[in-house]
Each structure stands twice: as C-alpha cells, then as structure tokens.
Amino acid sequence: MTIQQIKYFLELAKELHFWKTAEKVFISQSSLSRQIQALEDEVGIQLFERDKRNVKLTDAGKFLQEHWTEKINEFEQILRQAKKIDAGNSGTVSITYPGSITFEFLPNFLKILNTNLPELKLELTEPTDENHEKLLLDYRTDIAFSRDKIENANIDSLKLYSEPICLVVPNNHWIKEKSLHSIAELKNEKFIISGLHQTTFFASMLRSLFDKYGFEPITTVESDFGGMILNLVAKEIGISILPLSFKTAKVENLRFIKLDEKIDLYVNWRKDELNKTIRKVVEYAKFTERK
Amino acid sequence: MTIQQIKYFLELAKELHFWKTAEKVFISQSSLSRQIQALEDEVGIQLFERDKRNVKLTDAGKFLQEHWTEKINEFEQILRQAKKIDAGNSGTVSITYPGSITFEFLPNFLKILNTNLPELKLELTEPTDENHEKLLLDYRTDIAFSRDKIENANIDSLKLYSEPICLVVPNNHWIKEKSLHSIAELKNEKFIISGLHQTTFFASMLRSLFDKYGFEPITTVESDFGGMILNLVAKEIGISILPLSFKTAKVENLRFIKLDEKIDLYVNWRKDELNKTIRKVVEYAKFTERK
DNA sequence: ATTAACTAATGCGAAAATTGCATTACTTAT
DNA sequence: ATAAGTAATGCAATTTTCGCATTAGTTAAT
Numbered sequence: 001m002t003i004q005q006i007k008y009f010l011e012l013a014k015e016l017h018f019w020k021t022a023e024k025v026f027i028s029q030s031s032l033s034r035q036i037q038a039l040e041d042e043v044g045i046q047l048f049e050r051d052k053r054n055v056k057l058t059d060a061g062k063f064l065q066e067h068w069t070e071k072i073n074e075f076e077q078i079l080r081q082a083k084k085i086d087a088g089n090s091g092t093v094s095i096t097y098p099g100s101i102t103f104e105f106l107p108n109f110l111k112i113l114n115t116n117l118p119e120l121k122l123e124l125t126e127p128t129d130e131n132h133e134k135l136l137l138d139y140r141t142d143i144a145f146s147r148d149k150i151e152n153a154n155i156d157s158l159k160l161y162s163e164p165i166c167l168v169v170p171n172n173h174w175i176k177e178k179s180l181h182s183i184a185e186l187k188n189e190k191f192i193i194s195g196l197h198q199t200t201f202f203a204s205m206l207r208s209l210f211d212k213y214g215f216e217p218i219t220t221v222e223s224d225f226g227g228m229i230l231n232l233v234a235k236e237i238g239i240s241i242l243p244l245s246f247k248t249a250k251v252e253n254l255r256f257i258k259l260d261e262k263i264d265l266y267v268n269w270r271k272d273e274l275n276k277t278i279r280k281v282v283e284y285a286k287f288t289e290r291k
Numbered sequence: 292m293t294i295q296q297i298k299y300f301l302e303l304a305k306e307l308h309f310w311k312t313a314e315k316v317f318i319s320q321s322s323l324s325r326q327i328q329a330l331e332d333e334v335g336i337q338l339f340e341r342d343k344r345n346v347k348l349t350d351a352g353k354f355l356q357e358h359w360t361e362k363i364n365e366f367e368q369i370l371r372q373a374k375k376i377d378a379g380n381s382g383t384v385s386i387t388y389p390g391s392i393t394f395e396f397l398p399n400f401l402k403i404l405n406t407n408l409p410e411l412k413l414e415l416t417e418p419t420d421e422n423h424e425k426l427l428l429d430y431r432t433d434i435a436f437s438r439d440k441i442e443n444a445n446i447d448s449l450k451l452y453s454e455p456i457c458l459v460v461p462n463n464h465w466i467k468e469k470s471l472h473s474i475a476e477l478k479n480e481k482f483i484i485s486g487l488h489q490t491t492f493f494a495s496m497l498r499s500l501f502d503k504y505g506f507e508p509i510t511t512v513e514s515d516f517g518g519m520i521l522n523l524v525a526k527e528i529g530i531s532i533l534p535l536s537f538k539t540a541k542v543e544n545l546r547f548i549k550l551d552e553k554i555d556l557y558v559n560w561r562k563d564e565l566n567k568t569i570r571k572v573v574e575y576a577k578f579t580e581r582k
Numbered sequence: 583a584t585t586a587a588c589t590a591a592t593g594c595g596a597a598a599a600t601t602g603c604a605t606t607a608c609t610t611a612t
Numbered sequence: 613a614t615a616a617g618t619a620a621t622g623c624a625a626t627t628t629t630c631g632c633a634t635t636a637g638t639t640a641a642t
Contacts, residue, residue: 001294018619028602033620035600043370045377052608052619059565060377067369071362078358079334086336086351274350309590319631324591326629343590343637 003075005039006068008032009047013065016055074138081139085275092121093281096135097145098202099126099194099226101265104245105145105160109288116284120277130200136270142278143285144268148201157268158286165205165263166247166256168233168240177257184213190238191217192229202263206241209261230254294366296330297359299323300338304356307346365429372430376566383412384572387426388436390417390485390517391493392556395536396436396451400579407575411568421491427561433569434576435559439492448559449577456496456554457538457547459524459531468548475504481529482508483520493554497532500552521545 008025012032015021022032040047047061057065084091097106113120127135132144133152144150150157167183169175175186193206210217220238229240230251243263247256267285269278299316303323306312313323331338338352348356375382388397404411418426423435424443435441441448458474460466466477484497501508512523520531521542534554538547558576560569 003292003294019617029619030603030621031601037620038599043373045370045373050619053610053617055619058377060373063376063565064369064373067373071366071369075362078355078362079336082334082336082351082355082358085354086349274354310588320590321592321632322630328591329629341590344588344639346590 001039001042003072005035006072008035009039010065010069010072012036012048012055013057013061016057018055077139081275084142084277088277091275091277092123093143093278094123094125094141095143095145095281096125096127096132096141098130098147098200100147100202100243100245101145102126102226104248105265105288109285112284112288113281117277117280120281132268136268142269142273142275143281145285146201146266146268147205147263149264149266150268154271155268156271157266160265160267160285160288162262162264163244164258165241165261166244166258168230168242168246169255169257170233170236170239171253171255172236173239173255175257177255180257182213183209183259184215186217186239187213187215189218191219192221192232192238192240193217193219194226194229194240194242202243205261205263209241292330292333294363296326297363299326300330301356301360301363303327303339303346304348304352307348309346368430372566375433375568379568382566382568383414384434384566384569385414385416385432386434386436386572387416387418387423387432389421389438389491389493391438391534391536392436393417393517395539396556396579400576403575403579404572408568408571411572423559427559433560433564433566434572436576437492437557437559438496438554440555440557441559445562446559447562448557451556451558451576451579453553453555454535455549456532456552457535457549459521459533459537460546460548461524461527461530462544462546463527464530464546466548468546473504474500474550475506477508477530478504478506480509482510483512483523483529483531484508484510485517485520485531485533493534496552496554500532 008021008027011025012018012021015024018032019029022029025032027035036047045060045064046058047064048055049058050056084093110122113122125141127141130146132141132146133150133155135141136144136150136155137152146157149159167175167180167186194203221232226242226246227249229242230246230249232238233240234251234253241259244256244258247254267282269282273279299312299318302316303309303312306315309323310320313320316323318326327338336351336355337349338355339346340349341347375384401413404413416432418432421437423432423437424441424446426432427435427441427446428443437448440450458466458477485494510529512528517533517537518540520533521537521540523529524531525542525544532550535547535549538545558573560573564570
C-alpha cells in the first residue's frame with residue numbers, strides 16, 4: 001500500500017471518473033484503474049461500485065475518504081516538521097499571533113530575530129480560528145502568541161507582559177481622561193469593535209466587560225484588522241476599545257484612555273520540542289523589550 | 292513511499308540493527324538497507340546516522356518514529372473499521388463495558404443480540420483505562436457502556452437506566468436493613484473496594500461518598516473484578532459497596548442493603564456512524580430489559 | 583601488529599511490478 | 613441502428629525490487 005495509491009484513491013473519490021482523475025494525477029487511465037484495483041485487493045475492501053458507465057463510492061469508501069484525507073494531511077504536516085528538524089538552524093519557524101501585537105511587540109521581536117539569526121526563515125500567520133492549542137499540537141505552527149494562557153500538559157506557556165486596555169476616541173471627543181468613571185456612561189456611543197461574535201479571547205473579554213456594565217454596545221462597523229479600526233475612529237465614525245500597544249501605530253487625531261482592565265501576552269510552544277532553532281526563537285521572545 | 296517502508300523504518304528505529312531487523316520483517320539485509328535508503332531519498336530527510344558499525348536515529352528520525360508510530364496505528368484502526376463497514380451485517384462489533392454490568396444487563400443484552408443477529412460477531416472488552424470518548428473516536432470500540440454521560444459533539448450518549456448502589460455484607464453481619472442511618476457508622480469496618488485509586492467513574496463516586504461522611508475506609512483488599520469481591524464478602528473478609536445488579540450473581544451468604552445514592556448506565560456511540568450493524572446493535576441496547 | 587568477527591553498503595542478474603498503448607466490452611444517448 | 617462514452621484488460625517494454633555474494637570499514641581479541 002502506497003501513500004501515492006491513497007492519494008489516487010482520494011482524487012478519484014472526488015472526481016468519480018477514471019479518465020479525468022488519471023489526467024489530474026498524471027498517469028494513464030489503465031494505470032489508475034489497476035492502482036485502484038491493487039489498493040482494493042490489498043486492503044480487501046471494495047472502495048467503488050462501478051458498472052461500465054458510472055463510478056460511485058461504497059459506504060466503506062466514503063468512510064475511508066473522510067478518514068484518509070485527514071490522516072494524509074497529518075502525515076504531510078509531520079513530514080514538513082521533520083524536514084525543519086533535519087534542516088537545523090537554517091530552517092523555517094512558523095509563528096501565529098494576535099493582530100494586536102502587530103504594531104509594537106512583533107516588530108521588536110522580528111528585529112531581534114533578524115539580528116541574531118539572520119539565516120532564519122519565518123512564516124507569520126494571524127489565525128482567524130484562534131485554537132492555538134490545536135495549531136501547535138498538529139504542527140501547523142511552532143510558536144503561538146496568545147492573549148490567554150494555554151493549559152495543556154504538552155504545551156509550555158509563559159506570560160511575557162500585561163498591558164492595559166484602552167478606550168480609543170478621536171481627539172475632539174467629549175470624554176476627557178479624568179471624566180470617565182464607568183464605561184456604562186458610554187452606552188449611547190457608537191462602537192467599532194473587532195469581531196465581537198468571534199471566539200477569540202479578546203472578543204470574549206470585551207463581551208464580559210460590556211456584560212458587567214449591563215449594556216450591549218451599539219456597533220456600526222466590525223473589523224478584524226486593528227489598523228482599520230484606528231483609522232475609522234480617527235475619522236470619527238465611532239469609538240473603540242483596544243490594547244494600549246495600538247498607540248504605537250501613531251495614527252493622528254486619536255486619544256487613548258486607559259481602563260482598569262488588563263490583558264496579557266503569552267508565548268506558547270510544544271514542551272517536547274526537538275527543533276533547537278524553535279527553542280532559540282522562544283528564548284529571544286522572552287527577552288524582547290516590552291511595555 | 293510505502294506503508295511497508297514506514298513499518299520497516301519503525302522496526303529498524305527500535306532495533307537499530309539492520310540484520311536483526313531484516314530477519315524480523317522477513318526480508319534480506321540488503322533489501323532492507325535499500326528500502327531505508329529509498330525512504331530517506333524520497334522524503335529528503337536523513338533518518339539514521341550510520342557508520343560501518345553503528346546505527347542511530349537522527350533528531351528528525353526520532354521525531355518521525357514517535358509520530359509515524361502513532362499515525363500508522365491510527366491508519367490500521369481506520370482500516371479495521373472500514374472492513375467492518377464493508378462486511379456489512381455479518382461483521383464484528385466492538386463493545387466496551389464496566390465490570391458492574393457483567394451479571395445482569397450484559398447477559399440480557401447479549402441474549403437479545405444473539406437471537407436477532409445470530410451472524411454477528413462481538414468483541415467484548417472491559418477496559419482498564421476508561422476513556423470511552425477516545426476509545427470511540429479512535430475506532431478502538433464501537434459501542435461503549437459507561438457509568439457517566441459523555442459530553443462530546445461527535446458522540447451520542449443515552450441513559451439506559453439508574454440503579455441504587457448497595458452495601459454488600461455477609462448474612463450474619465450486625466448491620467440490619469433498617470438500622471443503617473449513615474454510612475459514617477461503618478468507619479470501623481473493613482472494606483473490599485474495587486480500585487479506589489483508579490480513575491473510573493464508580494471509583495470517583497465512592498471516593499466522594501466517603502469524603503462526604505468524612506472518613507477514609509479501611510481497605511484490606513482491592514480487586515477490580517466484582518465477582519471476586521462478592522466471594523470475599525461472602526467469606527466474611529470484609530464488606531463492600533457495589534451497584535445493585537451484582538445481586539443477580541446469586542452468591543450465597545450475602546445481603547444487599549440499598550443506599551440513597553444511585554448510579555446510571557449510559558450507552559455511547561459515534562454520532563456519524565455509517566455502519567448499519569452498529570446502529571442496529573445500539574437499538575437493541577435501548578430495548579434490553581432493565582431494572 | 584595481526585587476525586577474527588561484525589556490520590552496512592553495493593554490484594549484479596533474476597524475478598516481479600508497473601506503465602502506457604491499443605483494444606475490448608459494455609452502457610447510454612441520439 | 614449507430615455513435616459516443618467509459619472502465620477493464622492483453623501485451624510488450626520499462627522500471628523496480630529482491631536476494632546472493634562480495635566489499636569495505638570498524639572493533640575486539642590474541
């Protein structure tokens with residue numbers, strides 16, 4: 001049984017047509033036909049029902065399509081990771097991060113990496129599905145920055161720093177630094193909020209903040225990209241709540257008013273990491289200058 | 292890349308000796324040597340460091356040993372499951388269950404299955420590691436009976452019945468049915484308990500029961516096999532606490548005194564189960580006569 | 583220092599598997 | 613009745629794999 005055969009099977013299971021599939025996988029129709037037969041013989045399971053005209057999956061075939069697709073992906077992910085380990089110091093390190101560190105922490109961190117490990121290649125992703133735990137354990141990322149601590153026996157998680165979250169308003173806004181006693185006073189303001197319906201830690205923190213003061217914010221615009229939000233606030237479309245580090249973006253016509261709540265930044269990596277480069281990069285994260 | 296090659300790799304990674312490995316996997320040393328080379332070439336990763344005398348795994352090799360072992364096992368499990376689906380009604384269904392249903396529910400259930408699906412083969416296991424959830428999702432079992440409800444989006448869980456748990460004492464024991472007001476009165480009794488240190492649901496229930504009455508039971512014997520416990524109690528070695536259904540074991544010289552606590556029995560199966568036989572078996576479980 | 587024992591790699595010819603072409607066998611649409 | 617479509621198969625050429633025998637290097641013993 002060959003990995004290649006399984007891939008042929010998966011393609012055919014999608015196409016359900018020998019000629020088209022054969023073309024897609026760059027072999028002849030006869031060869032494909034025989035590869036599939038060989039696979040069926042070897043596993044002892046009929047995968048397709050075919051008459052001279054039609055091809056369709058059997059129940060067992062459907063089952064295998066679903067599960068083999070998953071396993072093949074995992075296989076390839078594992079192989080990629082092994083290649084990184086094999087390549088040693090000159091390899092690639094994958095990093096995922098929350099958008100809110102784009103303006104301050106991340107540039108500092110990348111500068112340090114670039115100075116100390118100039119050979120290093122980086123793969124930066126801002127994941128929409130913020131399941132850091134799974135991303136790490138599936139080897140889809142090597143280092144995950146997150147706003148919440150990950151509690152998992154196979155993951156090391158270290159708090160790097162805390163920063164206040166701030167009300168972000170245009171310069172001429174009626175609220176003054178000292179005049180704000182409770183954010184309940186803001187119940188008539190229009191808010192521009194980053195994905196309040198999403199499952200990110202920051203979003204759930206915001207939800208509980210508004211809950212605490214017993215009101216649902218009026219949101220006119222939602223955007224996941226922090227830089228966009230800053231510009232919208234500067235243009236007086238509404239006000240927002242963001243971590244303090246957005247201040248470094250230096251957008252004009254903005255004031256940041258610190259709230260009592262704080263938000264943390266954690267760095268997370270696999271506890272049993274063999275790749276020495278990744279371990280080094282984690283060390284540099286720990287020593288990156290922070291607020 | 293062949294599944295077979297990966298298996299050769301895994302064996303060699305354990306043995307670290309070409310000749311011995313070759314013998315174990317029934318090919319010649321030269322063939323093994325070339326298969327490993329072919330694998331290394333194809334994935335583009337050096338798996339072993341070898342001089343003329345020694346073989347050892349590289350870091351990448353160690354990594355792949357660990358993860359490939361896992362994936363190969365998953366692959367085989369998936370294949371077994373696909374075979375069951377392919378085999379249809381005459382297939383095999385794997386069932387795991389807690390020992391406490393050995394005497395009443397399980398025999399009734401098996402009787403019904405045998406009457407209605409005489410072709411069916413069953414694989415019964417009483418798992419020591421009671422992680423029903425993982426057993427189901429990894430296809431290591433098809434139907435799991437459990438004492439606690441499984442909360443998982445991919446698993447259907449249905450309560451079949453509740454039964455009281457009972458104090459089990461020898462006939463001549465001083466406690467009478469009516470005279471027991473609190474089990475705290477039993478703090479000087481010797482208990483024979485099924486794996487109190489284990490992680491099963493029943494064990495944790497017992498622990499919290501004793502906690503509630505503020506004493507640690509004196510346990511002289513621990514045994515996981517309920518039948519054994521019954522016999523020990525009958526021989527007046529000590530007393531025990533077990534679900535009522537053990538009464539059907541009809542061991543002589545025993546009295547069962549009902550306590551207030553109840554324990555449930557659930558049947559659990561994969562929500563998306565394609566195998567029609569498994570679905571049928573679940574139906575029969577639902578209609579098995581119960582206390 | 584010399585020899586013996588080990589062990590992984592490799593040259594080589596035989597055997598087996600795979601490939602694509604051309605063809606067959608059957609179905610469906612016109 | 614005919615044409616178009618599609619999966620399987622016979623066949624010869626090519627490629628891969630296999631095990632034997634041998635090589636080349638290492639370690640241990642004398």
